[in-house]
Amino acid sequence: MGFAGAARHLAPVLLLLASSVHALEFQYSNPFPEGPLAGVARKLTISGELLPGDTEQFKASMRRNPVDAWYALGRVEMAITGGDIAEAMLLAELLAPLYPHTVATADCAGACAIVWLSGAWRLLPVGRIGLQKPGPAPTVNSTTPRDAPPLYDTRMDLLRDYLYKQGLPPPVFQRWSADRNERVYWLSAPEVNATGTWPPYYYDKLKTRCPPLDATEESYHALRRCAGRLVISQKAFAFDKILSVVKDPWWSQNKDELLNAPR
Numbered sequence: 001m002g003f004a005g006a007a008r009h010l011a012p013v014l015l016l017l018a019s020s021v022h023a024l025e026f027q028y029s030n031p032f033p034e035g036p037l038a039g040v041a042r043k044l045t046i047s048g049e050l051l052p053g054d055t056e057q058f059k060a061s062m063r064r065n066p067v068d069a070w071y072a073l074g075r076v077e078m079a080i081t082g083g084d085i086a087e088a089m090l091l092a093e094l095l096a097p098l099y100p101h102t103v104a105t106a107d108c109a110g111a112c113a114i115v116w117l118s119g120a121w122r123l124l125p126v127g128r129i130g131l132q133k134p135g136p137a138p139t140v141n142s143t144t145p146r147d148a149p150p151l152y153d154t155r156m157d158l159l160r161d162y163l164y165k166q167g168l169p170p171p172v173f174q175r176w177s178a179d180r181n182e183r184v185y186w187l188s189a190p191e192v193n194a195t196g197t198w199p200p201y202y203y204d205k206l207k208t209r210c211p212p213l214d215a216t217e218e219s220y221h222a223l224r225r226c227a228g229r230l231v232i233s234q235k236a237f238a239f240d241k242i243l244s245v246v247k248d249p250w251w252s253q254n255k256d257e258l259l260n261a262p263r
Contacts, residue, residue, distance in 0.1 A: 023048040023049040023051060024046065024047070024048040024049060024050050024051060024054045024057075024080070024083070025045075025046070025047050025048050026044060026045075026046055026057075026058055026061060027044070027045040027046075027047065028041035028043070028044055028065075028068045028072050029041060029042070029043050029045070030042045030043070037071060040067055040068060040071050041068035041069075041071055041072040042071055042072060042074060042075065043072055043074070043075040043076075043077065044069075044072035044073065044075070044076045044077070044100075045076075045077045045079055046076065046077070046078060046079065046080055046115065047079035047080065047081070048079075048080065048081060049080070049081055049082050049083045050080055050082070050083030050084055050087050050088055050091065050111045050112075050115075051083055051084055051087060052084055052086070052087050053087075054083075054087055054091065055087060055090040055091045055094055058091065058094070059094060059242060062242055062243075063242065063243060063245070063246045063248075066239070066243055066248050066250060066251050067250045067251075069239075070239060073095075073098055073099070073100040073101070073235075074100075074101055074228075075101050075103060076095070076100045076101060076102050076103065076119065077102075077103045077104075077105060078102060078103065078104045078105075078108050078112050078115060078116045079105075079106065079112075080108070080111055080112035080115060081112070082109075082110055082111060082112070083110070083111040084111065085110065085111060085114065085132075085134045085135070085155065085159070086134075086155070087111070088110070088111035088112075088114040088115055089114060089158065089159070089162060091114075091115050091118075092114050092115050092117065092118035092162065093118075094242075095115065095118040095119070096118040096120075096166075096199075097234065097235070097237075097238035098235050098238050098239065099119075099120035099121075099202070099231040099234065099235045100118070100119050100120065100121075101119055101120070101121040101122075101123065102115070102116045102117075102118065102119030102121070102122050102123070103122075103123045103124075103125070104116050104123070104124050104127050104129065105125060105126055105127060106126065106127040107127045107128045107130065108124075108127060108128070108129055108130070109128075109129070109130030109131070109132055109184045109186070110130065110131075110132035110184065113129050113130055113131060113132070114159075114162070116129065117162075117163065117166040117167070117168070117195075117199075118166065120198060120199065120202045120227070120231060121197065121198060121224075121227065122196075122197055122198070123197070124192060128186045128187065129186070129187045129192055129195075130184035130185060130186045130187065131163075131173075131176050131184070131185045131187070132182075132184050132185070133156070133177075133182060134153075134155045134156070134159070156177060160173055160177070165199065165200075165201075166195075166199045167195050167196045167198070167199050167200050167203075168195050169191070169194045169195065172187065172191050172194070172195070202231070205230055205231075206223070206226070206227060206230065209226070209230055210222075210223055210226035210227060210230065211223060211226060229261070229262060232258060232261040233258065233259055233260065233261040233262075235258075236255060236258035236259045236261065237259060239251075239255075239258075240255055240259065
């Protein structure tokens with residue numbers, strides 16, 4: 001695949017995409033300044049408070065600079081300090097089919113935990129993962145009769161379905177949802193291990209098509225290389241959908257090879 005013109009002036013190692021209106025920041029960087037991808041982002045850090053509209057903002061930034069977005073998904077570091085749970089679900093929905101490697105390097109709760117769980121490869125070198133319930137339900141419309149039954153809040157149902165899909169064991173969800181205290185429910189080390197490094201649907205692919213992971217560093221890197229090859233075409237299809245409204249020269253040049261990569 002040709003990389004001519006791939007470097008899009010990543011200033012010099014950091015590109016700040018966030019608008020001054022939003023607290024959330026998407027920061028691209030390249031810890032490998034030499035080689036064929038010099039100048040292209042290899043890491044994305046998401047930091048700050050997640051607010052309504054941030055997912056669309058990130059999608060727009062991907063359309064403006066797809067080459068950095070494509071490669072930076074190899075390591076997405078979570079530094080989200082809180083925010084809107086519904087928006088976190090939207091951002092997770094955007095990221096999940098792109099198969100990012102999500103990394104939490106500090107305590108990661110609420111909106112941060114939801115986005116972290118979207119990763120196909122989830123790492124937690126330090127810190128904790130915490131579940132947090134949505135805030136108060138939307139208020140009843142003023143035209144609703146006073147004696148009308150309270151509206152059923154579906155947010156926990158949507159959150160449950162998402163968490164189960166991403167691998168959270170049902171007993172963990174049940175313990176958390178039954179707790180009437182609104183504090184953060186920090187997952188224990190066994191609960192994090194039971195949730196797993198990969199979502200169940202991704203692990204099924206790895207288990208049948210890639211070498212097993214043992215205690216050696218060699219097997220870890222072999223599995224990681226296999227994982228990268230395994231999902232590249234699925235990632236490309238999701239990426240192509242995001243870019244369908246723009247005509248980017250880099251993507252036009254490379255997308256056929258990526259879409260037809262071995263699965």
